[in-house]
Amino acid sequence: MYTQQVGLCKQIVREHYGPIVEAVVAVLAREGRLSLRQLVPRAKQTPRNVRQALAVLIQHGIVTHAMSKEGSLMVTYYSVCLKNILRLQRAGLYLALVEERMGSEGLAVFRTIMASGVSTIGNVCEVLGVAEMGKAAKLKFNAVVAKLVRDRYIIAVNTVDTITKADRIMQAEVSEVEKLTIPPTAKELLAIRRKILEREEEEYQSSNVVGIKRRASADISADHLSKLHMGADGRAVAFSSHGTGEQNGHSHANGEQQQVDSVDDKQFFRAYFDRLDVFLRNQQVVNYFTDKYNAGAGALLKAILRVTEQHTRTCRVKLSETVSSTQIFQHVSPDAPLVDAIDTSKDMFHQKYDASGNPVVEPSSKELSRERRSEIIFALLEVIHTDSSGIVAKVDERGTGQYRVNFERAAITLRERCVDALVHEKFGSVHARLLRVLRDKQKLDEKVVAQATMLPIAACRERLHDLALAGVIDTIEIPRSADRNPSRMFYLWYINSDKQMRSAMRFVYQAMSNVIERGAKEASARALLVAKTRRQDVIADPSLLTDGERKELQNLARIKQRLAVASVRLDSMLLVVYDTDPHSADLQLLQ
Structure with missing residues (x-):
């Protein structure tokens, strides 16, 4: 802490x-x-x-x-739990993600549950006024809620969810020990603890969805379900556990009942922020490849992550499921900018010409042929999986290849990138170059560091001490003799990853606090002006405000917007520095 x-x-x-x-x-x-x-x-x-x-x-x-x-x-x-307090700063990002993936209907349900903390679907119906809507709207609402629960945007609340995992384990250990007739030995106690942890992990990894129930619906036609099914735009509407009636050969006209998923109205649900943190982490990985290569590489990695998202519940997962190149090809967006993403030609000229000598114009991404599209995707896959970061690995040569995302390597790469940005912002480009040299070469003497960075020894020593005082780098002592005399020791500079991450988190926490304080100060300095804008006569007649007051209000709005953008960027740094670490203990709380 x-x-x-x-x-x-x-x-x-x-x-x-x-x-x-x-x-x-x-x-x-x-x-x-x-x-x-x-x-x-x-x-x-x-x-x-x-x-x-x-x-x-x-x-x-x-x-x-x-x-x-x-x-x-x-x-x-x-x-x-301080982690859940810090997540309040991501409320806007969470709502934007839900709206992008679930549409405005899913956003309305998620926002209502998120505002209440814990709520039943019956209460959500009352807040949104679903009972006063028509039959089609009710069906759509039920389908959206079922989709939110099935995809774990919201999860059912149990009686043990308000107890930390450590307390649950201790209570389970006490109950197991009480079953024994004699006090357990150290070996037996270790076995009990291992059994409890395995049981906790098995329950956590269970694919059973609590709160979903199937009911026979004889009053919903197959055509109506087909119209309310999930569209290509990502808007959830209605779902059947076996698809639509037309797809499965079961028609309402034949008198057969259909199984549709519904949610228990009396079950309490809460927003599952760990699931949404996965989407934010994945976007950071996509941004990394987009910045390093181009938008086509980012679109390809986005397709890979979309396939693996179904099995990635939290940032604790270190490796994704294997994905075939066929699945990747199917999930690449038709609008993905693949035309200029990579040059797959075998000639020495970048510009291609036809037989008449005129330059050949490459068609747009939507107009690419299937063969040309697959050629570009396979070439990009070859570039991505041979990247030095090791985020995407090719694990099998069967067919056209099987790929896997290493989230642990992705977390390390993103954290290094974030620390470099923090050091560059706080100290400058020379300090950032020193940090990159130490990361690449590991433990080095200051003379070697000065040679590698092409700096005078005095200037190099001064900058190394600046980084050491900030906690970004550390020293290690290697004695020349057994007496460990300080005057007869080698002092090497190196990067202590744990200490570096703690320092980076302190930088981010302090910067976020400064942003909030600046916003409060700017608002308090114009409190009288803001109070004037809320008066009924000013609301009815805005001309009562002078030109100077309008300019001051515009300036306040501009400052608030900039502070909001800074807060989002700092929160994304915090997500990268700490929340994506699979070894973080806080990621295992409240699960």
Whole structure:
């Protein structure tokens, strides 16, 4: 836990929930697990306010609780998950992703559940007024909800979801030990813990979808289901567990009932942010290949990731499922810019000419023939899987090839790229060059670093110390003799990955806090002007505002827009630096 992280979380909670909830979060973040009796005096709030704040935080998955027996009493302890607080900054990105993939109907359902924290589908129907709509609208709503649940944009809430994984494991361990007649040995205790972890992982990896039920629908015609089926534009409408009646040869005219998926109205659901983080991570990988090569390579990698997304639930997954080149070919968008993506010609001229000597104009991406399109895709696949990053690997030569995405290598590559950008922004291009040399050559003496970077030894030493003070690089001592005398040692510079990531996170946390503080300061400096714009007479007659006031409002809107863009960019850095790490302990919480 970082001081900058706690300060940032307090600012986010204050912005979203107010000062009372902020006081409760600040105490839990500072002192850890506390009971209600301990929390009330430390938060300096009334017991009622603290209980209501805890209810709101538990509702939104920010606070978890666990019961512990103390003497003859059962005491409930509360703890805060800072990771879920930081995710509040991505609310706009999450909503944009859902709208892109599920359409406006899916966005309305997801936004309602996300605003409530935890909600039943019945409550969502009341909020959206589905009961007052027609029969076709109700069918469409049910199909959209079923699609959201099946694709795990929202997941069912169980009684253990408000308890952290560590507490669940401890409770399971206590119950297993109580079944034994004698205290377990160290070997038996290790076996019990391994069994519990395997059971937790098996339940987590289960493909069963909770909350979906099948019902026989005799009042829905096959033609109607076909019209409400998922379209090519990505808008979810209606679904059948066996497809439409026409596709399976079962017609309503024949009197046969059809099986359609529906969602239990009484089951509680919550937004599954881990699933959406996968989409954000995948977009970062696509951007990496787009920047390194071209838009065609990015489109090809996007197609690969789209195939593997179905089996990638969270960023904890290190390797994707294998994908054949045929599947990749089918999922490449028709609008993908493949024409100028790669030169597959075998002659020495870039410009091709016909028999008359006129230059040959390549057709657009949509007009490419199937043979030409496949030729470009296979050539791009060859370039991508031989890339030095090792993100895409060719695992099998069967047919036209089998490919797999190494998300662990992708996380390392993206983190290195992000750290380079942070160092370049904070210190300059020379420091970034020093960092890249150390990353490529590993442990080096400062004289060798100076030679590799073509810098004077004094300037190189000064810049190396700047990076060391920032925690980006570190030194290692190699003694010349057994007495380990400091004057007789080699001091080599190298990159300590863990320390570097911690420093990068501190930079990002501090920058995000500065953005929020700047926005609050700009708003407070123009508070009177903003209050004037909300008056009824000004709303009715905007001419009451002077030209200077209008310019000041435009300036405020421009500043807010720039700060919002900066916040999104910093949050994308945080996603790359920490959230994509498969070894992160926080990724295993609240699963």
